[in-house]
């Protein structure tokens with residue numbers, strides 16, 4: 001029997017105001033998989049991720065977590081099944097990093113949550129920031145703390161909306177390596193990314209969205225074919241097999 005997907009969007013449609021932001025989106029994430037969601041600004045990546053956690057009301061279709069319709073799950077059940085890193089990185093209170101990260105584990109005892117928070121901060125290369133207030137950090141440092149908060153959840157499914165935006169090149173790779181490691185340990189990961197070379201290097205599959213529709217999905221350099229690069233991203237591009245993985249050589253079409 002085929003394994004149940006940790007996440008499936010089945011013909012999902014959603015509107016924001018008068019605008020259709022998702023139209024019949026089909027997407028799955030299985031255990032052990034990193035799926036990258038790619039597309040230009042406004043394509044619907046954040047909307048798809050928000051729909052997957054029940055934050056975007058659907059006008060059609062269904063979202064399933066581990067086979068169960070999201071609508072039938074309590075908020076606690078959702079929180080146990082999926083960790084969500086939003087694109088928005090504002091944090092209201094100037095709490096130390098370890099306390100912010102520990103918020104990802106509200107169902108654990110204080111001591112266990114703190115231990116997990118510390119481990120997650122070290123995992124994302126922010127071990128030196130553990131005691132620092134999050135308002136007293138750079139944007140990239142705060143982004144790592146928020147990623148640590150999502151990793152602390154320990155849920156089987158992790159959804160990360162542009163987790164590497166604003167990070168330096170080393171940190172971008174570190175974060176993607178950590179997400180990859182979570183998948184290799186059995187989690188399912190859905191991550192929105194603008195950097196197509198990194199998407200091709202770290203993801204098992206790429207889903208290309210444009211104007212709220214899935215345009216292509218599959219193995220990264222097949223989904224991101226020259227035709228898709230041109231029609232969706234406005235790029236004349238080709239993939240080069242480099243020693244460290246596929247490299248996109250592109251210019252504006």
Ligand SMILES: Nc1ncnc2c1ncn2[C@@H]1O[C@H](COP(=O)(O)OP(=O)(O)OP(=O)(O)O)[C@@H](O)[C@H]1O
Pocket residue numbers: 016017019021039040041042043044045046047048
């Ligand atoms: N609050 C809102 N009200 C109305 N329309 C919105 C709102 N937020 C986003 N949109 C529209 O929804 C569409 C999808 O936006 P979404 O944020 O999902 O795209 P995205 O692919 O994540 O973009 P980006 O790469 O810029 O983050 C866009 O056309 C956007 O203009």
